[in-house]
Amino acid sequence: QVQLQESGPGLVKPSQTLSLTCTVSGGSISSDNYYWNWIRQPAGKGLEWIGRIYISGSTKYNPSLKSRVTISVDTSRNQFSLKLSSVTAADTAVYYCALAGFWSGTLDYWGQGTLVTVSS
């Protein structure tokens, strides 16, 4: 069974770039059966899809975040990453990585989530 684990700094200063990595185990990130996604959730609030990447390198981003988001894949490490630039306190949230089936489209497997706080 595929497992995902987020990692990265828990504290980021305003105006800096948030960087997170999702390590995939039990499956290959090079598989053409999956999309690799990032989702976030501010405390006490709902889920917001950030974006996704396919092994071809093709990406789709939430239009509201598109200008600040980059998602990339590192096949050698079986990881994919999120970079969110020019962060503010509004970007404080639990960030999840998740796998979506290429054909199903649903978010079938999720990481446990990692809290990122934006504060000076």
Add this chain to the structure above:
Amino acid sequence: DIQMTQSPSTLSASVGDRVTITCRASQSISTWLAWYQQKPGKAPKLLIYKASTLESGVPSRFSGSGSGTEFTLTISSLQPDDFATYYCQHYKSFSETFGQGTKVETK
């Protein structure tokens, strides 16, 4: 962008109750709708996809229906493990969009 609106935001119910949550899309999304359950401090869990198909391992008391712009999630007999927050999601789209969530709490 397609907006997803859930109602109610909070639902108070008792064990054994029949519970219904509604999700409305701002335009037709065919049946590209999923439902997720989230418990505090945990990642969401897929319950239903394609509007009405139960994910493997999900109890049969959960069911989904609808197409186009109006969808429902029904729990036929609420169990203690079902108190959680439920989200609908439009997927297979340019921008995958979640509803704002419905918290099912104890009456």
